[in-house]
Amino acid sequence: MSRLNRADRPYDIVLFGATGFVGTLTAQYLATHAPEDLRWAIAGRDEGRLEALRERLPGGAGIGVLRADVAEPATLRALAEHARVVASTVGPYIRYGEELVAACADTGTDYLDLTGEPEFVDLMYVRHEARARETGARLLHACGFDSVPHDLGAYFTVQQLPKGVPLTVDGYVSVDATFSGGTLASALNQFARARQMAAAARDRGRHEPRLVTRRASAPTGAPRFAKEVGAWALPLPTIDPQIVRRSAKALGRYGPDFRYRHYAAVRRLPVALGGIAAVGAIAAAAQLPPARSWLSDRLKPGDGPSEQKRAKSWFSVRFVGEGGGRRVFTEVSGGDPGYDETAKMFAEAALSLAFDDLPPTAGQVTTAVAMGDALTERLRRAGITFRVAAAF
Secondary structure, X not given: OOOOOHHHOOEEEEEEOOOOHHXXXXXXXXXXXXXXXXXXXXXXXXXXXXXXXXXXXXXXXXXXXXXXXXXXXXXXXXXXXOEEEEEEOOOOHHHHOHHHHHHHHHHOOEEXXXXXXXXXXXXXXXXXXXXXXXXXXXXXXXXXXXXXXXXXXXXXXXXXXXXXXXXXXXXXXXEEOOOOHHXXXXXXXXXXXXXXXXXXXXXXXXXXXXXXXXXXEOOOOOOEEEOOOOEEEEEOOOOHHHHHHHHHHHOHHHOOEEEEEXXXXXXXXXXXXHHHHHHHHHHHHOOOXXXXXXXXXXXXXXXXXXXXXXXXXXXXXXXXXXEOOEEEEXXXXXXXXXXXXXXXXXXXXXXXXXXXXXXXXXXXXXXXXXXXXXXXXXXXXXXXXEEEEEEO
């Protein structure tokens, strides 16, 4: 159980943004899989839609409804005061997220979200980390496909390697799925705000404590053919390697000198070249407001594919870890990453914060640091695979 006594707040978990596409999937998962004694509520700005969602959920009569609006900070403060854990799906977070983070940090409420926006995460560290440490709040970002499989996968891989020696881990991501509207919106924002993102990263660097006796890095690798996985490896410009590096900085188990690299794994060279060209084209288009608006309209936040399409989707992240004369191949895999598995990861992370016996942490922390073993076991029981494929 978290450091807040259950009697202190009426709800263990409040899900904010519950009527959005991923929010609804998360609410359905909680209603179906949560323990019977979970006290939880759904929250958002439209009470009518919230009530309609509650009626559709199993056991809906026991689920609370809270009105909260990002344009009304007092409602976010009230939401935070009613919960031990707040889970937010309301993005893009750089536009809509800070007031809720601030309210949770100030009230000692654990907070988690689905952001993949490095600028937002860095700004929240600079502005709210100190207050969260004072109140005991745990602030966790990137608790969906960004970046749970990569963060916990690297953590799982490190545990298969010797202690106290330099370690390297490379992650290779394969996906067959439709990206979410929220993911597209976040990516376009990042491409359009490259200077602001770099400035936020520099500012965070000035505030973060530096490692003295250890090193942890996540350099951008070069495109190459990776014989170890039999695919072309293309560096992925996502938040995931930053999250892995922060876990490595916080946990001594990653060794005295840790390095992580993050790639997309593509079997065929023409597809790899097309992927590079597509990313470049999107990045260029994001600099032009009309083009950015056109791209945003193709897949809006809250939109998503059908259940049939999601049922055919899958992801696999293969890791190659080395250190101390040992080499290990591991894998984290599951179903539809952008929606079904993200909702599962998000809900299980919230339940872990609310109920599991976790190490004492506070401030902005990663899933590996706050919940590593407990969340890994939860996800395994929920059907996500963590396995050692080979070791030498």
